[in-house]
Amino acid sequence: HKLANFETLEFKNVRFQYGGVGPYVLDDVSFTLNKGEQLALVGTTGSGKSTIIRIMSKTYMDYEGSILLNGIELSSIPKDAMLHLFSLMQQDVFLFEQNIHFNISLGADEISDDAVVDAAQYVYAHDFILGLPGQYQFELKNSGSNLSAGQAQLISFARSVAQGGQVMMLDEATSSVDSVTENLIQKAIGRLFAEKTVIAIAHRLSTIRHSDQILVLNQGKIVERGNHQEL
Ligand code: ATP
Numbered sequence: 001h002k003l004a005n006f007e008t009l010e011f012k013n014v015r016f017q018y019g020g021v022g023p024y025v026l027d028d029v030s031f032t033l034n035k036g037e038q039l040a041l042v043g044t045t046g047s048g049k050s051t052i053i054r055i056m057s058k059t060y061m062d063y064e065g066s067i068l069l070n071g072i073e074l075s076s077i078p079k080d081a082m083l084h085l086f087s088l089m090q091q092d093v094f095l096f097e098q099n100i101h102f103n104i105s106l107g108a109d110e111i112s113d114d115a116v117v118d119a120a121q122y123v124y125a126h127d128f129i130l131g132l133p134g135q136y137q138f139e140l141k142n143s144g145s146n147l148s149a150g151q152a153q154l155i156s157f158a159r160s161v162a163q164g165g166q167v168m169m170l171d172e173a174t175s176s177v178d179s180v181t182e183n184l185i186q187k188a189i190g191r192l193f194a195e196k197t198v199i200a201i202a203h204r205l206s207t208i209r210h211s212d213q214i215l216v217l218n219q220g221k222i223v224e225r226g227n228h229q230e231l
């Protein structure tokens, strides 16, 4: 039985060690994310930001404390009953040696051609795609070496939107992009933040500014929390 809609996610005093040994990479982490809200995770490298998203992707299940999804303990929810609620935009964009259309739809039959174009339009990727030879049939070379880093990110955004998750988990890339594409990415993030529930690992000030709630992590602990005005 699938969870139909995302309502709320609650971390309560969560502690986590990779493999059950070594230091706690999450230590007493608590927060609540409700439908329609945006949460930004910031902090130094290695502070545990991506680990939070990995746990939500059910990559690791051996956490201590409680993680409640719509009030149900995450460890008791089968992976295929919940993953449709979440769309993950990874830090390192993964592209297939296939055309743009495939890279957005991932070959899913239920994603129509119109839905692919809608997703690309939603994240402001459509116009640059129309400028490519073959447009949506443009074939990507190994890991997208024939796209710019920013264009690859926009394809990754479009893919997440097309997958239709109700909660966007965005592990923001740090790669530098040209200013035109940076503008498009800012607009896409602005739109996602205005209309979706988002957990974002944020490097851009604009991402942080648009969040309802900012958590500052250091060595697995939340050392500050608040909104942009408060911090
Ligand atoms: P960055 O900003 O560099 O992406 P981060 O805040 O996302 O950092 P995490 O990837 O969550 O950090 O890592 C938190 C800690 O867990 C780090 O000390 C890291 O070395 C460790 N870690 C991450 N992945 C693993 C793993 N698969 N096995 C063991 N330790 C890991």
Ligand code: MG
Residues within 6 Å of the ligand: 049, 050, 051, 091
């Ligand atoms: Mg990370």
